[in-house]
Amino acid sequence: MTAIITGASQGIGECIAKRLAKDGYNVAINCYPSDGDKEKAEKVAEECRAMGVEAEVFAADVSRYDQCEAMVKAIKERFGVIDALVNNAGITKDGLLARMSEEQYDAVIAVNQKSIFNMMKPVCSIMMKQKHGAIVNMASVAGLYGNPGQFNYSASKAAIIGMTMSAAKEFGARNIRVNAVAPGLIKTPMTDALTDEQKDKIFGQIALKRFGEVSEIASTVSFLLSEEASYITGQTIEISGGLAM
Ligand code: NAP
Helix, strand or coil, rough: CCCEEECCHHHHHHHHHHHHHHHEEEEEEECCCCCCHHHHHHHHHHHHHHHCCCCEEEECCCCCCHHHHHHHHHHHHCCCCCEEECCCCCCCCCEEHHCHHHHHHHHHHHHHHHHHHHHHHHHHHHHHHCCCEEEEEEEEEEEEEEEEEEEEHHHHHHHHHHHHHHHHHHHHCCEEEEEEECCCCCCHHHHCCCHHHHHHHCCCCCCCCCCCCCHHHHHHHHHHCCCHHHCCCCCEEECCCCCCC
């Protein structure tokens, strides 16, 4: 079994890559083509190989179709098969709409939204020939409910939910499942920096009264890619501790 994880040099993507390696997948670890990212991604690959699977780093800017197409071709040549794809890479360039620049808007749409097209087109063409495959796209609660200061990010994440449903309908007959996850507030250095007072205010809106862990995103992704989820497609699973109900 082979899985591709985009933006896997750190954060949620890193955790998903390690979880899928633990599940027994050979992992193709995508990172942005900079020296720093490649170095971090190599460390993730090493940790995956220590779990007894094959792991290799493939650098490509997911906002560029030509780079994605070439990367997918290289991954197919290296591993022979592509069973799973996790479209995780994403960025924020927050700001209130009144002050948001066109560059801020376009950059977030290119990385978060167009990357889904850039990756799914070449990968689905391979999965259609294989007559099997599973894909998980990384949405966000911002795409479900909106978020002030994240007009661009919310647009990109809402689009991912629509793309997930369209692709699920297009590829279902070929035994390819396409789902999305929509994380809420996840424990990262950014959330660690909040004061207790700020945290209490946020926890007031979360039923479970805590932030999520990256491992809790990875476990849901692992489930959705697995045969345990064989009758689930076109769905967006919210992982937010009960943020909005
Ligand atoms: P992160 O730590 O910033 O990781 C994102 C990864 O994507 C980084 O490795 C980043 O590389 C990579 N990336 C960015 N642009 C790229 C490009 N053009 N090509 C290839 N790789 C690129 O963020 P995270 O918190 O783990 O988030 C992962 C995903 O979850 C994102 O889609 C995000 O929107 C989503 N999400 C996160 C949260 C949360 O609370 N953290 C909540 C909801 C949804 P660089 O380091 O070079 O930028």
